[in-house]
Amino acid sequence: xxxxxxxxHGQHDAPDHDHEEHPAYLRHHFENIEQQADAAGFxxxxxxxxxxxxxxxxxxxxxxxxNWYYPAFVExxxxxxxxxxxxxxxxxxxxxxxxxxxxxxAETRKQKGLVLCLVLTFILGLGFLGIKSIEYGEKIExxxxxxxxxxxxxxxxxxxxxxxxxxxxxxxxxxDMARHTxxxxxxxFAMTGMHALHMIIGIAILGFMIFRARAGAYTSGHVTFVENxxxxxxxxxxxxxxxxxxxxxxxxxQ
Amino acid sequence: MTDQKEMEESQHHVxxxxxxxxxxxxxxxxxxxxxxxxxxxxxxxxxxxxxxxGCIKAVIVVLxxxxxxxxxxxxxxxxxxxxxxFLVLIGMTLADYFSRAWGRW
Numbered sequence: 001x002x003x004x005x006x007x008x009h010g011q012h013d014a015p016d017h018d019h020e021e022h023p024a025y026l027r028h029h030f031e032n033i034e035q036q037a038d039a040a041g042f043x044x045x046x047x048x049x050x051x052x053x054x055x056x057x058x059x060x061x062x063x064x065x066x067n068w069y070y071p072a073f074v075e076x077x078x079x080x081x082x083x084x085x086x087x088x089x090x091x092x093x094x095x096x097x098x099x100x101x102x103x104x105x106a107e108t109r110k111q112k113g114l115v116l117c118l119v120l121t122f123i124l125g126l127g128f129l130g131i132k133s134i135e136y137g138e139k140i141e142x143x144x145x146x147x148x149x150x151x152x153x154x155x156x157x158x159x160x161x162x163x164x165x166x167x168x169x170x171x172x173x174x175x176d177m178a179r180h181t182x183x184x185x186x187x188x189f190a191m192t193g194m195h196a197l198h199m200i201i202g203i204a205i206l207g208f209m210i211f212r213a214r215a216g217a218y219t220s221g222h223v224t225f226v227e228n229x230x231x232x233x234x235x236x237x238x239x240x241x242x243x244x245x246x247x248x249x250x251x252x253x254q
Numbered sequence: 255m256t257d258q259k260e261m262e263e264s265q266h267h268v269x270x271x272x273x274x275x276x277x278x279x280x281x282x283x284x285x286x287x288x289x290x291x292x293x294x295x296x297x298x299x300x301x302x303x304x305x306x307x308g309c310i311k312a313v314i315v316v317l318x319x320x321x322x323x324x325x326x327x328x329x330x331x332x333x334x335x336x337x338x339x340f341l342v343l344i345g346m347t348l349a350d351y352f353s354r355a356w357g358r359w
Binding site for chain 2: 038041042045046049052053056059060063064067082086089090093094096097099100101104107108227230231234235237238241242244245246248249250252253
């Protein structure tokens with residue numbers, strides 16, 4: 001007999017309960033475990049769809065402004081480093097894989113495996129943020145952060161930025177169009193910043209989950225929390241799957 | 255033995271690690287493809303190819319990592335309806351912006 005059933009017995013010894021035996025984690029307003037799990041998954045998806053709409057607004061803004069200020073967006077995106085972007089994509093996809101394995105470990109009640117997967121996901125998440133901070137650092141050094149200290153030099157005089165120039169041979173942007181590169185970086189920081197915020201929240205929850213998993217909380221049958229967190233983590237991965245080509249890749253040849 | 259049976263009855267479908275591994279490798283291959291494609295001069299098709307590969311990757315993640323393939327009809331319908339609504343919103347917004355006031359921005 002499993003631990004959870006034994007626990008359920010202990011709590012429901014009193015004969016005044018007129019319904020059938022059930023695990024302790026089944027809430028009373030649900031008919032059975034299946035219904036409870038379906039309801040939790042459904043609610044998580046509703047939340048994720050609000051997130052889709054939230055990020056979708058920024059993606060739409062990006063596409064519209066890219067269409068309007070096309071030369072500025074092309075040259076500004078040449079400032080991004082494809083090596084770091086690709087590495088970060090690999091890190092994030094790997095973390096999604098370790099998270100999926102963590103969900104499997106919880107479902108099959110493997111406590112050590114679950115803790116290992118959660119720790120790996122935690123480390124890969126931090127690795128992603130570390131690489132992102134290197135990229136942000138480059139932008140700060142070159143004064144490509146929108147605001148009072150924003151510098152147009154890389155765009156009005158591309159030859160002054162030899163590392164980028166030798167790869168892309170960009171032509172100087174004139175007047176207003178050079179100014180519009182600031183719009184690219186505003187959207188770049190808004191989108192990757194919001195994505196990074198979701199990563200930070202996810203990493204904080206992962207830290208909490210590692211402690212709970214070590215105490216055996218998710219390997220006695222009740223896996224809803226791990227599964228729903230998995231959904232959240234994969235969703236954050238999907239956002240990056242679209243951010244990466246849109247910000248880094250699609251303007252290389254224009 | 256009863257424990258095993260109880261788990262099978264009360265728990266939903268458990269996706270096997272081999273499927274996760276296959277999905278992981280597929281995602282790595284598509285990441286390589288999308289980076290490689292960005293180094294090929296394709297004109298207007300560069301963004302189209304990049305977004306198509308992104309969509310394929312996202313669908314694979316949703317179906318397998320997020321278990322939608324093995325979920326209830328309610329979940330499938332919710333996800334589909336949500337993404338459909340999102341595409342309508344983004345599609346109509348972009349159609350409006352791209353077809354109006356040409357050259358006056």
